[in-house]
Amino acid sequence: GGIITQTPKFLIGQEGQKLTLKCQQNFNHDTMYWYRQDSGKGLRLIYYSITENDLQKGDLSEGYDASREKKSSFSLTVTSAQKNEMAVFLCASSILLGTSQNTLYFGAGTRLSVL
Amino acid sequence: GQQVQQSPSSLVLQEGENAELQCNFSSTATQLQWFYQSPGGSLVSLLSNPSGTKHTGRLTSTTVTKERRSSLHISSSQTTDSGTYLCAIEGNNRIFFGDGTQLVVKP
Numbered sequence: 001g002g003i004i005t006q007t008p009k010f011l012i013g014q015e016g017q018k019l020t021l022k023c024q025q026n027f028n029h030d031t032m033y034w035y036r037q038d039s040g041k042g043l044r045l046i047y048y049s050i051t052e053n054d055l056q057k058g059d060l061s062e063g064y065d066a067s068r069e070k071k072s073s074f075s076l077t078v079t080s081a082q083k084n085e086m087a088v089f090l091c092a093s094s095i096l097l098g099t100s101q102n103t104l105y106f107g108a109g110t111r112l113s114v115l
Numbered sequence: 116g117q118q119v120q121q122s123p124s125s126l127v128l129q130e131g132e133n134a135e136l137q138c139n140f141s142s143t144a145t146q147l148q149w150f151y152q153s154p155g156g157s158l159v160s161l162l163s164n165p166s167g168t169k170h171t172g173r174l175t176s177t178t179v180t181k182e183r184r185s186s187l188h189i190s191s192s193q194t195t196d197s198g199t200y201l202c203a204i205e206g207n208n209r210i211f212f213g214d215g216t217q218l219v220v221k222p
Binding site: 033041043103104106109 | 121146
């Protein structure tokens with residue numbers, strides 16, 4: 001088995017601040033994802049990456065940057081935190097995007113609050 | 116892009132009752148997954164079922180690909196089943212989530 005580790009678990013920022021969230025996986029999966037979840041809502045895709053140094057925009061990429069430095073890690077940057085913003089950011093990985101064998105595995109999430 | 120609709124949005128049951136959750140999607144799907152999200156927030160994959168019927172424990176999922184719908188049946192619900200159930204559809208190399216069904220099982 002493997003694990004996805006997200007750091008930090010909780011992140012408190014100031015309005016306008018640049019904030020970075022990190023994700024590490026030891027599944028040796030090719031594809032990694034960043035999702036945002038607002039209270040009571042489903043997940044919305046921010047960025048995904050199908051291999052090292054690849055980046056693909058999701059539906060919610062505006063206001064975010066991402067970086068796939070190596071196969072096992074995928075980081076997300078909030079370029080300018082919005083006042084009163086509260087959300088959970090979830091990192092996931094999978095092995096075979098585009099096939100019926102593909103299965104997503106998630107980290108525990110980073111909870112963001114902006115003062 | 117893919118639209119994923121889950122129903123009902125919330126469901127309250129007495130322990131021992133069965134639950135039926137629905138997921139409808141707008142375009143062809145290569146993969147469909149059901150997830151459980153605990154009140155604390157972590158997501159766990161329950162079943163992958165792009166077509167047909169699959170069972171695991173008290174869970175049964177039936178996906179009718181031509182009709183673009185899937186169901187998740189939970190038999191003999193327990194209080195520990197309380198949480199949010201999310202359906203995720205993969206198509207055209209993208210994965211889309213529904214808003215979930217919030218299940219509360221009362222003792």
